[in-house]
Amino acid sequence: MIQQRANFDWLLKELADGVPQIQQIVVLSADGLRIARHGGDPDVADRLAAACAGLQSLASAVAAEIxxxxxxxxxxxxxxxxxFFYLMAAGAGAYLAVLANETVDAGLLGARMRDLVIRIGAHLTSPPRHDGRTV
Incomplete structure (x- = not known):
């Protein structure tokens, strides 16, 4: 996974460069662990990843009722x-989260996130963990 993090750096930077109002980008696992980040503070990225785990779980529970x-x-x-805050499914057990300021072009950001997920979605996976270890 360390090599995977290094490979994400330029891709996340490309997203940030394409939408200048982005403040922070986080790639996270479904259980709320940060896989990669660009911009912002690492501690904020960790808290954001943890919060995203709950948010994606809540969104999935709502989706199940549709x-x-x-x-x-x-x-x-x-x-x-x-x-704005965006959270997008980005592969099996992985998510892409973006914080942006209020002047962001919301449509552009959504499209660029989707493009990124399509390009690297197969690599944005996080295998399930049991007892803190990857299985």
């Missing part, structure tokens, strides 16, 4: 005073 849904969360967008 008729004909497979119950899988695809995209969550939060607009808060001061900016």
């Amino acid at each position: 008729p004909d849904s497979d119950g899988q969360m695809q995209l969550v967008v939060l607009e808060v005073s001061g900016g």
